[in-house]
Amino acid sequence: MIERKKYMSLLEKWRDKKVIKVVTGVRRCGKSSLLRMFREKLSDNGVEERQILEFNFEDLSNEPFLDYHVLYSHIRKNLCGDRMNYIFFDEIQMVENFQKVVDSLFLLDNVDLYVTGSNAYLLSGEIATLLTGRYVEIKLFPFSFAEYIEALPDGTPHDTAYRHFSEKGGFPYTVQIANDDEMLREYLTGLYNTIVLKDVVARRKITDVMMLESIVRFLADNIGNLSVIKRISDAMTSQGRKVSVHTVENYISALSDSYIFYPVYRYDAKGKQLLKTGQKYYLVDTGLRNIINGTKGGDLGHILENIVFLELARRGGEIYVGKVDNAEIDFIVIKGEAREYYQISLSVRDENTMQRELAPLQAIQDYYPKYLLTLDNDPVVLHNGIKQMYVIDWLLQN
Structure with missing residues (x-):
């Protein structure tokens, strides 16, 4: 244990x-x-x-x-x-x-x-x-990547461990059954159904379970995207399943109350104020995403972003999506008077991608720590004070 x-x-x-x-x-x-x-x-x-x-x-x-x-x-x-x-x-x-x-x-x-x-x-x-x-x-959250590594056989390569972690998630029991895909799927499916039926449907007395599950699928498919409540309502209506904005708000609130999704609100980094519109939602465990939406492959960038969000949540502080002019900073973490800024990208070896990711951080004129986290297994690089790190090394920091 x-x-x-x-x-x-x-x-x-x-x-x-x-x-x-x-x-x-x-x-x-x-x-x-x-x-x-x-x-x-x-x-x-x-x-x-x-x-x-x-x-x-x-x-x-x-x-x-x-x-x-x-x-x-x-x-x-x-x-x-x-x-x-x-x-x-x-x-x-x-x-x-x-x-x-x-x-x-x-x-x-x-x-x-x-x-x-x-x-x-x-x-x-x-x-x-x-x-x-x-x-x-x-x-308390499911296993962090550092805890997940601790549960694996000695010598497991970190990149292999990360791939398994991102696909199978970090619920503690899944480590014991990780080599049996069928058993893992059955366990996570049962866990998901228990959360939805016992902690969401029963407590909130929700009658339209199919609509709830449609909203869950929408949120899981859009982790890391700005989710405006009306856009979700319009998406459901366009599929022939009319639902009010109020109902969508209630269902998402119930999902957040059961700790299956975490809302992250927007923050104007220059004006230093919370914005009232738009937020992102992140899943409590990336392994559940494959249960909710199936193993579709791709979207590795948003999965990485979700993993970083969960690690930031474990480390404490208030987490926001940052807005700076018309650009976005993936995460701003506020701890008392201090703050930290994070950009997340699968790779920045392409120069255009590098400049695009650095630009929002460069627009911030304070001296608080700024990080660019990627899956490029490169040495630490400083870009005028912005620290570029291999995200796996960052995840394994205490």
Whole structure:
């Protein structure tokens, strides 16, 4: 089992601190395994078994605890009065009024809370207001490329690993079945259907599942393209399936809430303001794209862009699509007062392509880091302060 060092270090950092640790992410990205490894580390560090209470609400044996009164009463009866108690709730959004349990337990000095959820409902609306200032969110994703490499046999060439990673994705279990294409497809298909049916259709009570799936296919086919909601509505209507802009907005919101797609909004790099129109959407895992739209080949540039987006999301900061005059910067990452700029290209060995990719970065007059990431396996090159890097080397940086 791969120890996900970054996430483990965050859990260790926040251990025994008076905040609720909320681990969020799409289904099967490794939330339960992460907390299991953390519980093992607690035991290795002298925490006794009686100090740890865990509940996986997808486990039928825990069905009685879906009643929040029963859950709270059970926990209070089993707390160690003289020790710190570590309580783990897996997929707690399945418990109606779960926030009442979490809020009440938070008031106790000898309780350290860890919560997971695979839907943004966990931290939405009134619940977020209730928990404001009381929680830290740890956003979990499928394996990064560095973690994926760690799971492969020693000596696997990095370019081969990247090709497999981009095609098959980084959900942890897929590494174990990567050599069986049929089994891999069945697993990812089942995972996709579970996300759509359980986390999107059931929670949002969506009745037109076929329309939802059409919108999913459109977004998956257009990762890295500016997706105006009206354009999606018009595309569906042109196919003889009339759908309102409002419905499209609701369906995309539901997909984002289930962490299957991530919206990235536009930012005027010169005016330093968020733009209200147009955004891009990226998939949580490129392996799912082959399940949604089939293995069509091509479009490797947008797949690379999607992989870079996910890595930037893992590394933290606010991510935007940059606008500079009439040109575009693939990503602007804002961290406090600092920022970073990224252009992504499969290759820039053609001089015209090189100049086209450099031009938007050259138009930015500040001194923050600027990167041109490509699949050209070349040494690092500096273009008047713009750092051109082999993207695989960049992905493997800590």
